[in-house]
Amino acid sequence: MKLLIKHTILNNNLVDLLIENGVITSIAPEIMEDDAQIFDAKHHTILPGLVDVHVHFRDPGLTYKETIATGSKAAAHGGFTSVLAMPNVRPAIDNPEVLKEQLERNKKKSLINIYQFAAISSNLIAYKTSDIEKMAKLGAIGFTNDGHGVQDAETMYQAMLQAKLVNKPISAHVEDDSLINGGVMNAGSAADKLCLPGMNPLSEASQLARDLVLAKASGVHYHVAHISTKESVDLLRIAKKEGVNVTAEVSPHHLLLDDEMIEMDNPMMKMNPPLRTPTDRKALIGGLLDGTIDMIATDHAPHSEKEKSGSMLTSAFGIVGLETAFSLIYTNFVKSGLVDMQTLINWMSKNPAQKFNINAGVIKVGSPADLTIMNLVHPYKIDAKNFLSKGKNSPFIGEKVYGKTMATFVAGKLVYQNGGNY
Incomplete structure (x- = not known):
């Protein structure tokens, strides 16, 4: 052919x-x-197919939100040819048997290349690590408890040691639950103005600081998911200078929106991590421009209309992103003259492919x-x-x-x- x-x-x-x-x-x-x-x-x-290292396809168990078929169609519509899927489906992909079934399901139902993350620990919250070695052999692209921060340092450290042995990355949703306080948006003046409970931004940076120390000790490839605060960018920049094997992603919504833009109780502006301050957003852009942040990832998180209606107090966290990411980044970063097209390709195709050892991200013979x-x-x-x-x-x-x-x-x-x- x-x-x-x-x-x-x-x-x-x-x-x-x-x-x-x-x-x-x-x-x-x-x-x-x-x-x-x-x-x-x-x-x-023509561009190399885009690569998104952070998507939620909700299949199995939550298919009223998304399926592998609809998610892969959305990805193709957005220009993405490869995605890395999170394991927080039902049942969670936390053991070899479930992983094997999921890999077969992905292959059968998807129009694009799906690389599958497996869970660090059982049901994404247990303190004992999953069978990382066996799941790596089956084909897991890496390990994450995305949707939950790993609350126990020993669990994270053991997961890092095991992932290092099988040469697989750990991707971390960094969030200390003790600092969330039932919040629905970033804690600060914007939340106070709307009389909505805030999530302390230190929840992210404090757990990231712990993980960077553990990553340096273990030598694992440690990847920071959806980084969102200035303090996190500062920590990441220091860690890279010290030789920690760390990469990071930022989502389009954290680059383009901040909490001061939330002018009313709007569930479409509710995501986790939440939109932060204008100072944080400026730091994220700076970190992306200077290479501290390696790539852009959507954190594509589809929900039903009912789940994203009403108040931020009761609605679900998350927004969709696969079908809007390229156009938003191209318009705001390339069309505006801030960066050139190759830089966008690096952020959305070449870098994610290289950092996660995927054969993608370039257009050349072969x-x-x-x-x-x-x-x-x-x-x-x-x-x-x-x-x-x-x-x-x-x-x-x-x-x-x-x-x-x-x-x-x-x-x-x-x-x-x-x-x-x-």
Whole structure:
């Protein structure tokens, strides 16, 4: 099977790409191949497929929120060809038998590449570590209790030691429960103004400080999920200078929103970690720009309409992100002139692929044909009606953005195509 993508822009040059058996075999200004299927890119820009190291597909157990099928469609719609799925489904992916079933389920139902995290400990909260060695052999991409901070230092340290032995990363949702105090948004003046209970931001930085010490001692690849505070960025910067094997992600919503933008009790602005202060947001942007933060990840967290309605006091934490991430980052960082396109590719494709040892993130002869074609010229409004995810819970609905996905290919197979005129 041969596919010839014609008339696409790569690194500001108009080129054709020939794909055979899922691999790029030629890139040239013009390629003639009589027996290839032709895809006319119509002078849109081609990028390496995006890689998201933090998604929730809710399948099994919570499929009214999302399924592997709908989640993978949403990913392809957003230009993502590879994602790393969290283990907090039902049952939690905390033992080899459940992991094996999940890997088979992912392979059967997904349009894209899904790499599966397994849990650090039973049901994401136990103090005894899971069978990390066996689950690593089965194919777990790494280990995390995402949705919960690991409250016990010994549990985290043992998990790190075991993950180091099998050369797998630990991804941490850093949150000290004793400092949450039933909060629904960041503690501070914004929460006080709305008379809503606040989550102490020290909950994140205090547990991160503990983990960085443990990571240095163990030598494990330690990854910080959805970093959100200035103090955390400062700690991460120091740890990297001291040689700790640490990487970090930041979510688009923490880069673009802060708690002062929450002007009313709005469940669409409720996520965990919560939106922090403008000072924190500025620090996150600075950390991303100087390389302290390695990548952008969506923390795609779909919920039902009922779960995201009413008050922040009772609604669920989380927003969807796969279908809006590229356009939001492109519009606010590249279109604005703050960074160039290669920097965005590094944040959303190359770096996550490299840090998690995934064969993705580049366009070259011999690389997998995991590709996305983007219209960078015509603006559009984010509309929940166009989401392929079951979740419509996004605070970015109605925003005017650039960077619309026109087509997405996985191993040379077309998995999404825009039906519009451009």
